[in-house]
Amino acid sequence: xxxxxxxxxxxxxxxxxxxxxxxxxxxxxxxxxxxxxxxxxxxxxxxxxxxxxxxxxxxxxxxxxxxxxxxxxxxxxxxxxxxxxxxxxxxxxxxxxxxxxxxxxxxxxxxxxxxxxxxxxxxxxxxxxxxxxxxxxxxxxxxxxxxxxxxxxxxxxxxxxxxxxxxxxxxxxxxxxxxxxxxxxxxxxxxxxxxxxxxxxxxxxxxxxxxxxxxxxxxxxxxxxxxxxxxxxxxxxxxxxxxxxxxxxxxxxxxxxxxxxxxxxxxxxxxxxxxxxxxxxxxxxxxxxxxxxxxxxxxxxxxxxxxxxxxxxxxxxxxxxxxxxxxxxxxxxxxxxxxxxxxxxxxxxxxxxxxxxxxxxxxxxxxxxxxxxxxxxxxxxxxxxxxxxxxxxxxxxxxxxxxxxxxxxxxxxxxxxxx
Amino acid sequence: xxxxxxxxxxxxxxxxxxxxxxxxxxxxxxxxxxxxxxxxxxxxxxxxxxxxxxxxxxxxxxxxxxxxxxxxxxxxxxxxxxxxxxxxxxxxxxxxxxxxxxxxxxxxxxxxxxxxxxxxxxxxxxxxxxxxxxxxxxxxxxxxxxxxxxxxxxxxxxxxxxxxxxxxxxxxxxxxxxxxxxxxxxxxxxxxxxxxxxxxxxxxxxxxxxxxxxxxxxxxxxxxxxxxxxxxxxxxxxxxxxxxxxxxxxxxxxxxxxxxxxxxxxxxxxxxxxxxxxxxxxxxxxxxxxxxxxxxxxxxxxxxxxxxxxxxxxxxxxxxxxxxxxxxxxxxxxxxxxxxxxxxxxxxxxxxxxxxxxxxxxxxxxxxxxxxxxxxxxxxxxxxxxxxxxxxxxxxxxxxxxxxxxxxxxxxxxxxxxx
Numbered sequence: 001x002x003x004x005x006x007x008x009x010x011x012x013x014x015x016x017x018x019x020x021x022x023x024x025x026x027x028x029x030x031x032x033x034x035x036x037x038x039x040x041x042x043x044x045x046x047x048x049x050x051x052x053x054x055x056x057x058x059x060x061x062x063x064x065x066x067x068x069x070x071x072x073x074x075x076x077x078x079x080x081x082x083x084x085x086x087x088x089x090x091x092x093x094x095x096x097x098x099x100x101x102x103x104x105x106x107x108x109x110x111x112x113x114x115x116x117x118x119x120x121x122x123x124x125x126x127x128x129x130x131x132x133x134x135x136x137x138x139x140x141x142x143x144x145x146x147x148x149x150x151x152x153x154x155x156x157x158x159x160x161x162x163x164x165x166x167x168x169x170x171x172x173x174x175x176x177x178x179x180x181x182x183x184x185x186x187x188x189x190x191x192x193x194x195x196x197x198x199x200x201x202x203x204x205x206x207x208x209x210x211x212x213x214x215x216x217x218x219x220x221x222x223x224x225x226x227x228x229x230x231x232x233x234x235x236x237x238x239x240x241x242x243x244x245x246x247x248x249x250x251x252x253x254x255x256x257x258x259x260x261x262x263x264x265x266x267x268x269x270x271x272x273x274x275x276x277x278x279x280x281x282x283x284x285x286x287x288x289x290x291x292x293x294x295x296x297x298x299x300x301x302x303x304x305x306x307x308x309x310x311x312x313x314x315x316x317x318x319x320x321x322x323x324x325x326x327x328x329x330x331x332x333x334x335x336x337x338x339x340x341x342x343x344x345x346x347x348x349x350x351x352x353x354x355x356x357x358x359x360x361x362x363x364x365x366x367x368x369x370x371x372x373x374x375x376x377x378x379x380x381x382x383x384x385x386x387x388x389x390x391x392x393x394x395x396x397x398x399x400x401x402x403x404x405x406x407x408x409x410x411x412x413x414x415x416x417x418x419x
Numbered sequence: 420x421x422x423x424x425x426x427x428x429x430x431x432x433x434x435x436x437x438x439x440x441x442x443x444x445x446x447x448x449x450x451x452x453x454x455x456x457x458x459x460x461x462x463x464x465x466x467x468x469x470x471x472x473x474x475x476x477x478x479x480x481x482x483x484x485x486x487x488x489x490x491x492x493x494x495x496x497x498x499x500x501x502x503x504x505x506x507x508x509x510x511x512x513x514x515x516x517x518x519x520x521x522x523x524x525x526x527x528x529x530x531x532x533x534x535x536x537x538x539x540x541x542x543x544x545x546x547x548x549x550x551x552x553x554x555x556x557x558x559x560x561x562x563x564x565x566x567x568x569x570x571x572x573x574x575x576x577x578x579x580x581x582x583x584x585x586x587x588x589x590x591x592x593x594x595x596x597x598x599x600x601x602x603x604x605x606x607x608x609x610x611x612x613x614x615x616x617x618x619x620x621x622x623x624x625x626x627x628x629x630x631x632x633x634x635x636x637x638x639x640x641x642x643x644x645x646x647x648x649x650x651x652x653x654x655x656x657x658x659x660x661x662x663x664x665x666x667x668x669x670x671x672x673x674x675x676x677x678x679x680x681x682x683x684x685x686x687x688x689x690x691x692x693x694x695x696x697x698x699x700x701x702x703x704x705x706x707x708x709x710x711x712x713x714x715x716x717x718x719x720x721x722x723x724x725x726x727x728x729x730x731x732x733x734x735x736x737x738x739x740x741x742x743x744x745x746x747x748x749x750x751x752x753x754x755x756x757x758x759x760x761x762x763x764x765x766x767x768x769x770x771x772x773x774x775x776x777x778x779x780x781x782x783x784x785x786x787x788x789x790x791x792x793x794x795x796x797x798x799x800x801x802x803x804x805x806x807x808x809x810x811x812x813x814x815x816x817x818x819x820x821x822x823x824x825x826x827x828x829x830x831x832x833x834x835x836x837x838x
Contacts, residue, residue: 007478008485008656008665016649019642056478059426066427223438225694230435237427246427269691275644276692 010051011060017043018279031377033134033282038374040286047291057284062246064281065130069247070232071270072133073254074263075142076151078205081255084149087333091149091321092156095337098317099124099310100164106309115171119356122168123348123365124310126161128341129154129247130281131373135380136336146329146387149322150336155248157337159193162243165347172356189243196242197252200235204256225269228257245343285341289370293363302360306368311375314338328387335380344369429470430479436462437698450796452553452701457793459705466710476703481665483693483700484549488666489651490689491552492673493682494561495570497624500674503567506752510568510740511575514756517736518543518729519583525728534590538775541587542767542784543729545580547760548573548666549700550792554799555755565748565806568741569755574667576756578612581662584766591775608662615661616671619654623675644688647676664762704760708789712782721779725787730794733757747806754802758795763788 017039025035043050051057081088103124107117129151136147167186232253239249257266293299318334325333348365351357357365436458444454462469470476500507522540527533548570555566586605651672658668676685712718737753744752767784770776776784 007481008652008659011482012649012652012656015645015652019645019649023642055474059475059478062426063430223442225691226434226438229695230431230438233427233431233434237431240427269694272644272688272691273695275688276648 007056010057013043013050014040014057014280014283015276018283022279031135031138031381033131033138034374034377036279036282037286037370040283041289041291042286043283044287044289046287046289051283051287053284053287057280057287060277060280061284062281064277064279066232066236066246066250067270067273068130068133068137068278068281070228070250070254070257071267071274072137072142072151073251073256074258074267074270075137076148076251076255077258078201078255080143080148081152084145084152087149087322087324088152089156089321090324091153091318091333091337092160094321095127095153095157095314095317096125096160096164098320099313102309102313106305115168116356118168119172119351119354120361120365122161122165123344123351123369124306124313124340125157125164126245126340126343126347127154127157127314127337128245128339128343128369128373129158129251131285131339131341131376132336132380134278134282135377136384139381139384141384141388144384144388145325146322146332146336146384149325149333151251153318153321153333153337155197155251158245158248159190159197161343162193163190165350166243169350169354172354193242193244196239196244197248200238200249200252201255204252205259208256208259224260224262225266228253228260228262228266231256285370285373288345289367289374290363293367299360299364302364303367303371306364307371307375310340310368310372311338314372326387328383332380332383332387335376335383338380339373339376340369341373344372426475429476432462432469433459433476433699433702434695437702441698450554450557450800452550452557453793453796455698455701456705459702460708460710461705462702463706463708465706465708470702470706472703472706476699476706479696479699480703481700483696483698485651485655485665485669486689486692487549487552487556487697487700488669489647489673489676490686490693491556491561491570492670492675493677493686493689494556495567495670495674496677497620497674499562499567500571503564503571506568506741506743507571508575508740509743510572510737510752510756511579513740514546514572514576514733514736515544515579515583517739518732521728521732525724534587535775537587538591538770538773539780539784541580541584542763542770542788543725543732543759544576544583545664545759545762545766546573546576546733546756547664547758547762547788547792548577548670550704550758550760550795551755551799553697553701554796555803558800558803560803560807563803563807564744565741565751565755565803568744568752570670572737572740572752572756574616574670577664577667578609578616580762581612582609584769585662588769588773591773612661612663615658615663616667619657619668619671620674623671624678627675627678643679643681644685647672647679647681647685650675704789704792707764708786708793709782712786718779718783721783722786722790725783726790726794729759729787729791730757733791745806747802751799751802751806754795754799757799758792759788760792763791 018036021035021039021042022032023035025038026032042048045052100118100121103121104114104117107120108114112120132150132154136142136150141147163186166189170182170185232250235249235253236246237249239252240246257263260266293303314337315331315334318337319330322330322333345366348357348362348369351365352359352362437455440454440458440461441451442454444457445451461467464471519537519540522543523533523536526536526539531539551569551573555561555569560566582605585608589601651669654668654672655665656668658671659665676682679685712722733756734750734753737756738749741749741752764785767776767781767788770784771778771781
């Protein structure tokens with residue numbers, strides 16, 4: 001009689017698994033998100049098979065990560081982002097160039113033609129900001145300069161990765177049927193995406209600062225939340241129309257809302273939304289890890305190589321870009337850029353559909369994208385504590401000793417700030 | 420590159436349409452939910468075709484109504500429900516018997532055999548509590564006795580309707596292949612459903628009252644919300660396993676949570692969840708109204724007959740059951756039971772799949788179910804004000820004059836309370 005049974009069971013299983021594993025992870029001094037991703041691996045098709053990712057769960061995951069980046073934007077001030085603008089730009093650019101170059105070279109050495117090598121390399125490029133944003137929010141360090149650099153760089157990274165993928169796709173088959181590459185086309189795409197971010201970011205925050213009285217007008221006390229949620233969904237959709245990830249638009253909507261005088265109330269009201277929806281993103285991400293893949297030694301070896309390459313190249317790119325922040329902060333920034341998450345998976349799907357990737361390459365890239373998401377949270381949490389306090393050695397002790405201390409004025413830290 | 424574009428656009432359109440129309444409806448002194456349903460008709464396939472109901476939107480709608488009934492349960496005390504137990508029971512029983520009898524008779528007069536007539540009549544039975552619950556919440560009258568009777572009756576109604584549908588389905592084809600009816604089977608179903616509601620309701624609230632300290636244990640300040648949300652999703656799923664609507668389980672979860680000492684904090688935290696999710700339920704409900712149906716005079720005539728019959732029989736059943744509350748309150752209760760919403764649609768789908776209904780009968784029943792939901796909110800709002808204040812004549816004036824006054828001690832009202 002009631003057809004909703006299956007989906008309600010999936011919702012319940014995802015939600016309860018996320019709560020339990022997140023709690024366990026936190027008791028083991030790990031970010032809760034690690035527990036949620038592992039919960040997804042366990043209840044997903046690889047192990048227990050209790051949930052099967054599909055349209056509905058994917059949509060809930062998308063809503064979850066959109067709300068998360070909206071909330072992160074809400075806790076971020078445009079002024080603070082501007083102050084780290086140059087570092088964020090360098091991290092964004094080098095975080096694209098180094099992994100793309102490294103992975104192209106590797107794929108070519110493995111025996112692929114240059115056009116295919118670059119397609120494979122495109123899957124190594126785009127950072128997925130969701131995982132890192134969650135770690136930063138969980139650790140309550142969104143106000144630190146490393147966090148602001150990572151968030152700014154994620155926006156730049158997404159624009160460049162989108163552009164690069166477009167170029168690489170149009171390069172395919174250029175040997176046989178002549179080049180499809182039209183430089184003017186890509187200049188237009190770049191200009192559109194940059195214009196979208198700048199216009200929405202600058203103009204939106206400017207309007208919000210001057211006119212936040214429009215949030216007070218409606219009858220319903222919930223209405224200011226409703227208005228910014230509409231803005232969030234609208235910009236998330238609009239940014240996909242410009243070829244960018246939905247989370248970029250959601251982050252911009254959060255930035256705009258954070259300039260209004262309703263900021264604190266909105267932060268407060270957004271928290272229950274995150275509590276309900278974000279577990280879906282992380283559990284579904286975990287449920288997509290295909291452990292069967294690890295069954296053959298060849299795949300396992302390729303996966304290890306690809307993951308190490310993905311982590312190291314992104315880390316180096318981000319690290320070099322952020323060196324003006326000092327050595328330790330630059331390491332935290334580099335690690336924060338490592339997760340590829342669902343963006344790598346999208347590129348892999350495109351490559352499979354276009355006949356460029358074999359099933360093995362596809363599976364390896366998907367697993368690599370997810371593994372980068374799984375390894376990042378503990379490493380990032382440790383590096384953030386290390387950057388903050390030079391005496392940090394054991395992360396478990398460190399988190400117990402100073403759970404929320406913000407920027408102690410240690411000499412080393414002061415030195416890194418001079419830049 | 421980003422496959423989520425379509426679903427994000429649908430989310431945005433549903434959400435923004437709901438906000439605008441809800442605001443307009445409220446300015447016209449109508450419940451906001453009327454605007455949201457009309458928004459669904461307009462942006463749905465019937466008119467603009469901007470959204471197409473599908474798996475994802477249906478799931479979001481289901482989550483929306485589950486959260487709504489959870490929130491309504493959270494604002495309800497078991498003690499208050501018990502105090503109106505007898506009236507609620509009578510409303511539940513008569514609200515099933517009168518529409519079932521009336522519709523069976525009508526269908527038989529229209530020329531159907533008795534077994535098919537009873538199947539058709541089953542679609543006239545089940546009240547869908549979502550619409551009424553929203554009106555009661557919007558008007559802030561959940562504490563009034565009419566509201567408590569309606570909510571209690573909705574639980575009883577759902578049990579009886581589920582049972583009746585099972586019996587009617589098993590009666591089909593009894594003329595040709597002998598009766599499938601096994602009375603023992605239905606006694607078991609009835610006992611299971613009643614036991615589920617009583618055990619969860621009594622035992623759950625009892626435990627919650629004594630041991631609400633378990634909500635304080637976890638590290639995360641959001642955790643008490645997470646625990647009750649897990650309870651809500653779990654009981655919503657479980658109640659579908661007992662043949663009941665998911666909203667019954669969600670309502671029970673809310674009742675349990677309302678006995679804890681975190682009640683007010685939870686009410687506060689649930690509001691943003693409702694703001695985000697409930698518009699989906701009402702807009703999607705509206706989007707399923709098929710206006711094409713109204714194109715033929717025959718269908719229009721059948722639809723008018725069916726809707727009038729559905730409204731009148733349910734109203735009379737509820738009214739008679741609630742007469743102990745006094746004449747005016749009984750009218751409000753009767754009207755509160757009128758919406759059939761998605762439950763009638765589920766019965767119609769079953770009948771179509773079983774070959775019992777023609778496409779025309781199917782379309783008429785679906786439209787009737789939705790029309791009962793559309794006509795209820797304004798009538799219910801008016802009757803609730805009328806029951807509260809005997810001088811009410813113009814609902815627009817009444818709402819302007821006393822937006823939230825609770826139970827004025829007018830003589831007429833006092834008289835109705837004696838019972």
